[in-house]
Amino acid sequence: MTEHSTELDLELLRTGEADPAIARHVAGCAQCRDRLARLERDARALAMPLAAIEVPAECDRAILALARRRAGFVAEQLERRRRPRWLRPLYAAVPLAAAASIIFFVTLQRGAQAPQATAPLAAAATGDINRDGRVDIVDALLLARALKSDQPHDPAWDQNRDGRVDQADVDRIAQAAVSLQRRHP
Amino acid sequence: MRHRLLPGRAALMALALAPAALALADEVARFRPLDIIVDVGDRQLAAYQIELVVRSGDATIVGVEGGEPAAFKAAPYYDPAALAGGRIVIAAYSTDDPLPSGRVRVATLHMRELGEAPRYQVKVLAAASGDGQPLSIAVEVQPRTTGGER
Numbered sequence: 001m002t003e004h005s006t007e008l009d010l011e012l013l014r015t016g017e018a019d020p021a022i023a024r025h026v027a028g029c030a031q032c033r034d035r036l037a038r039l040e041r042d043a044r045a046l047a048m049p050l051a052a053i054e055v056p057a058e059c060d061r062a063i064l065a066l067a068r069r070r071a072g073f074v075a076e077q078l079e080r081r082r083r084p085r086w087l088r089p090l091y092a093a094v095p096l097a098a099a100a101s102i103i104f105f106v107t108l109q110r111g112a113q114a115p116q117a118t119a120p121l122a123a124a125a126t127g128d129i130n131r132d133g134r135v136d137i138v139d140a141l142l143l144a145r146a147l148k149s150d151q152p153h154d155p156a157w158d159q160n161r162d163g164r165v166d167q168a169d170v171d172r173i174a175q176a177a178v179s180l181q182r183r184h185p
Numbered sequence: 186m187r188h189r190l191l192p193g194r195a196a197l198m199a200l201a202l203a204p205a206a207l208a209l210a211d212e213v214a215r216f217r218p219l220d221i222i223v224d225v226g227d228r229q230l231a232a233y234q235i236e237l238v239v240r241s242g243d244a245t246i247v248g249v250e251g252g253e254p255a256a257f258k259a260a261p262y263y264d265p266a267a268l269a270g271g272r273i274v275i276a277a278y279s280t281d282d283p284l285p286s287g288r289v290r291v292a293t294l295h296m297r298e299l300g301e302a303p304r305y306q307v308k309v310l311a312a313a314s315g316d317g318q319p320l321s322i323a324v325e326v327q328p329r330t331t332g333g334e335r
Contacts, residue, residue: 130317136234136276136310136311137232137233137234137262137276137277137278137311137313138232138234138278138311138312138313138317138319140232140276140278141231141232141278141280141313141317142317144278144280145280145317148280171262174262174276174278175262175264177234177262177274177276177311178234178261178262178263178264178274178275178276179264179274180264180266180267180270180272180273180274181264
């Protein structure tokens with residue numbers, strides 16, 4: 001064997017699976033012996049940390065949660081397929097009817113109560129605190145006044161959805177009000 | 186032969202005229218503060234939202250500054266994208282007590298103007314009194330005469 005051994009040959013030799021001819025060549029070739037020695041060192045170095053690796057508990061939990069979600073989705077799809085075909089229109093009609101009822105009652109309530117600029121009690125998370133159909137600096141003012149007073153905070157005022165109602169939410173509304181991306185009246 | 190010399194002559198002329206052209210451009214470019222003044226009468230101003238647009242001429246917004254009364258001393262809210270452009274919406278509110286009334290300089294915009302005096306259009310988008318009720322206010326732009334010429 002005149003040619004030097006390939007990486008694969010040396011790896012087979014390291015694991016004891018190489019052809020005897022390769023073993024003979026490596027025994028007589030200083031260059032291949034060096035390469036084999038380097039390969040053995042690398043293999044030892046790689047093996048050590050692998051044994052020490054621990055998967056964090058959060059990682060485990062995240063993977064499990066993902067698997068559960070996916071399993072739930074698959075189960076739901078299977079369940080859907082099991083439902084009788086003639087009942088399918090009903091499944092669509094029931095949520096539609098529920099949504100229509102909610103919209104109807106909300107519209108009725110809004111008609112009965114005029115928006116009160118001084119008491120921003122039920123603001124949507126869109127920043128329209130006084131519910132006048134637009135987001136402007138008056139909404140920021142009303143929220144700032146509510147924060148300054150002892151008035152209990154409506155969770156709907158949490159504009160940036162960080163779980164708190166604070167100055168950052170006021171700033172967010174004010175910043176939205178002056179954005180050039182918006183169409184101003 | 187004549188055609189071969191022409192580019193060289195043009196280059197020489199450009200070099201000779203360049204300082205003059207630069208001096209001219211430097212002369213007409215000026216920075217001018219625009220005071221935004223509102224009149225709320227005898228009511229108290231708690232919030233305003235105003236839009237300013239450069240209607241004609243060459244002008245760009247280069248800075249935004251707060252107003253005169255303590256309640257509106259801080260720079261108003263604005264979209265940073267407005268800087269170096271010709272349109273801006275500024276807004277501010279205050280929960281202070283007392284709030285300003287009468288004629289109030291609520292903000293100052295710093296403009297870079299070129300050439301003839303540009304025309305500005307200003308519009309009130311929203312205003313409210315201390316109790317959050319809508320307020321009818323008048324607004325005007327007042328260019329300061331002490332703008333830095335350069």
